[in-house]
Every structure is written in C-alpha cells, then in structure tokens.
C-alpha cells in the first residue's frame with residue numbers, strides 16, 4: 252500500500268495582505284512589542300482587503316475576539332494574513348492572523364488573530380452597499 256505523507260504543520264489562513272518588521276521603537280521595557288502596534292497592523296491589513304472588495308472607502312466598525320498567543324520580539328518579520336468570513340449589505344467580516352518569522356531560526360509562528368468588521372461608506376460617510 253502506498254504511504255500518504257500528511258503534513259499537519261499549522262499554516263497561515265488567508266492571503267498575505269501586509270508584511271513588516273518589528274522595530275525597537277515599538278517595544279516595551281522588556282523587549283516585547285506592544286499589542287496595540289500589532290492591532291494597528293491588523294487593522295491596516297483588513298482595510299486593504301475590505302477596500303478592494305468594496306472598491307472604495309471603508310472604516311472599521313468593530314474588532315471582535317482578539318487573542319494574543321505569544322510575545323513578539325524586536326527583529327521579527329510580522330506577516331498579516333486576511334480571510335473574508337462574510338460580506339453583508341455594507342459590512343465585511345474579515346479574519347486577520349498575524350504570524351512572525353523569528354530572525355534567528357526562520358520558524359513561522361502564529362502570534363495573534365482577530366475578527367475585524369469594516370463598513371463601506373460613500374463620500375458623505377453614509378453606508379454604501381458592497382455589492383452595488
């Protein structure tokens with residue numbers, strides 16, 4: 252019988268929307284990166300995808316279910332992966348995962364994830380249907 256090679260290594264879910272490096276100015280006295288800095292990168296990554304789907308202006312209306320699994324060290328490559336969960340009338344639910352690549356061993360580890368809700372707006376700030 253032929254052996255099947257099953258790779259159960261966890262991998263990022265969604266598309267790579269944003270990539271950056273955690274710099275010293277983003278850390279606290281213990282050398283860990285601030286959670287708020289990561290959330291701002293996740294918000295940007297989700298906005299890139301939401302704006303593409305809505306083909307226009309989008310704003311964050313909610314951030315749900317954030318969880319941080321492990322600290323991020325300065326020098327890590329930070330990658331934000333986005334995945335559309337649902338598209339409503341004017342809203343889009345987007346899951347964002349953050350994975351880091353350690354500078355020393357190049358191992359990729361998931362550090363946080365959260366659900367971001369964006370709303371599509373017109374030029375006057377009124378909600379605008381996504382599937383117009």
Ligand SMILES: CC(C)(COP(=O)(O)OP(=O)(O)OC[C@H]1O[C@@H](n2cnc3c(N)ncnc32)[C@H](O)[C@@H]1OP(=O)(O)O)[C@@H](O)C(=O)NCCC(=O)NCCS
Pocket residue numbers: 310311312313338339340341342343368370376377378
């Ligand atoms: C986005 C905004 C225009 C929505 O106004 P609103 O009066 O709640 O509008 P609606 O009730 O029609 O909701 C619009 C959509 O957002 C969704 N929504 C609103 N609040 C939500 C929440 N807390 N969680 C999830 N979805 C939400 C609604 O379900 C609706 O989805 P649908 O159109 O797909 O059915 C308004 O809340 C706003 O301007 N907020 C500030 C956004 C902002 O500036 N963000 C950046 C902060 S720095």
